[in-house]
Amino acid sequence: MKQPVKVREIPVEERIKDFKEVVLGYSEEEAILEAKRCLQCKNPTCISGCPVGIDIKKFIYYITQKDFKNAYFTIREKNNFPSICGRVCPAEYQCRKACVLTKKGSLFASESAINIHFLERFVGDWGIENLTLEDKFLNIKFMNKKVAVIGSGPAGLCCAGELARSGIRVTIFESLHKPGGVLRYGIPYFRLPTEILDREIDYLKELKVEIITNFVVGKIKSIEEIFKEGYSAVFLGLGAGVPSFLGIKNENLSNIYSANEFLTRVNLMCAYKFPTYHTPINIGKKVVVIGGGNTAMDAARVALRLQVINNLEPDVTILYRRTEKEMPARRLEIEHAKEEKIKFRFLVQPQEFVSDERGFVKGIVCLECRLGEPDSSGRPKSIPIPESKFFIESDLVIVAIGLKANQLLTKVTPGIKTDKYGDIIVNPETMETSLPKVFAGGDIVGGEGTVIEAMGMAKKAALSIINLFKKYA
């Protein structure tokens, strides 16, 4: 068995000086070499690991044949955004984990599993570079139906793409001034360059998708009013929304940020280019990030870059209440963070923040923890050890412990059913909500998930909408 083809990356010393994309991706030769490692299993297991069911075996086969165009269309049949997913999918928990080369029973993909995500990225980028409009248009005949998509994050973009390709006119309503949702405000440039996102969004515009920004549905218009304007169905891809805080003493001190705020300032508002851009961000000398997910890794790596850009000694520590094994972040991102000398402190639970005389955070009182029995998530519970109190110095804290549903729209929408978390309840077969012809997907359904999971739900919803129209056609 041949060794996996390692993907090229910018060396650590260089990449922490700015926000350049860290993973450089495969060249044509590298992609073919890696693709040739695929065993082309008779009964491929990898496909079951893909939330949108990409025919992985087939697209990899096309790569081995240097037929990138057909590789591209194979992916595109199931996924409109290969350049994005190839970059942000937690492949080690999905397709690569399901790859036959992964050791049975392991928590995530073995190193020898085919680098499906890098191959997908290669094909996606190849498509952006080499395909013409005619190649992509697939002769769409638009029918006389309009669908409103609320939110332009992964779910909204995916649903819009699916519908448009089936000849349905789509309008996306986005509350921020630029489309992309978490792909723009949350995921940093060094993981997903803005140009890639823009080009995938341009593809939607080529499909005649209209994008209206600065438009908060629920405030400026209700769902009912949207139907009255002639839309035949509505898809809600609202995202997860409101950042959670720890509920401990002094959590609103200055320089305690939610990861959402910290990342939004830097990614969407370009605060790292202050004062050329006007949105400020504070730079900590000793930054602490609380949490163990991808957002925590992103925030930590952004904070470190800000330190380096501002000629400070890099000093960022991630606190997590369990151990590395239980961290929900992508393994690749944990590795990247470690390479960049981000420190990790496991089995720690913050108890309270400590203020300086100006109201800025100066440290965190924590307790050490031990692992207990598995909780509802299947991971061992983190149990604080009494009398284990200790103090961590920090002048900037980023809280990345997750999000809860933003009820801005659901609260003003009579008849839409939500669960105890405020998430929208849908029929899992169709993604239809309790309101007829209103569908939902992404984090607003079932809480926080990955980009590709959101896309999986959006796709299902789009199919239901298409079927609905066929029924009445």
Added chain:
Amino acid sequence: MVEIVEKKILAQGLGTRIIQLEIKSPEISKKSHAGQFVVLMVSEKGERIPLTIVDKDEEKGTITLIFQEVGLTTKLLGKLKEGDFLYALTGPLGNPTEIKNYGKVILLGGGVGIAEIYPVEKALKEKGNYLIVILGARTKDLLILEEKIRKFADRVYITTDDGSYGRKGFVTDVLNELLGKDNFALVYAVGPISMMKKVSEITKDFKIRTIVSLNALMVDGTGMCGCCRVTVNKETKFSCIDGPEFEAQGIDWEELEKRTKMYQDKEAHICKLHNETTC
């Protein structure tokens, strides 16, 4: 595109200006209620800042915003002329004021906060409330909207810090006296944090329900970032989606005051840079 259709300099003095812009936005105009705000961007490189919707004209499809030039963004906004466009405008955001017949109400506006009590005053008058309005400014030249406010008020008191107009002193001096003499159902105040804090201390002694509208720092304004959080009755609330109005007596004023100064150094730096290069 969001066009500025009219611009007025409402006040000028002590090195600052208070400016009124009428902005074309038929949809926001139609949908907004007293107490709500918009988030705007002056340019693509600009900040997102929240401003209260002071007035609207549904026929013309416009909303009115009033702001004081304090930081870079408000100064850049102040430089725009009639016919210019904003880069972005989103709204109406936040919860509307609960407008009903309370009975006797005192409204207090300090500085540019006067602009924010105006729509509430108007709406409360429509419901037949008896309204006493106390306006405060640092000096006569910085007092805004007096005439408009008088139209809907049953009584108006004016104070200036330097005694150049009305009574010398603070709005809270008048408040203290009024509360000693009569009963009121509600006190509604908008102004600098120090003023709102003082109001809440005074009304607490008199056990009068008091509502304030906060001007917390914001980014998205829709609950996504938590920049605008404030501790109310020991709980973390977001000004943008839980507010912007809160019961004054539960607010941790000290924390809020410190949080609003979080970027003071940065603000001073960027203003200095722009003064050197563009002014």
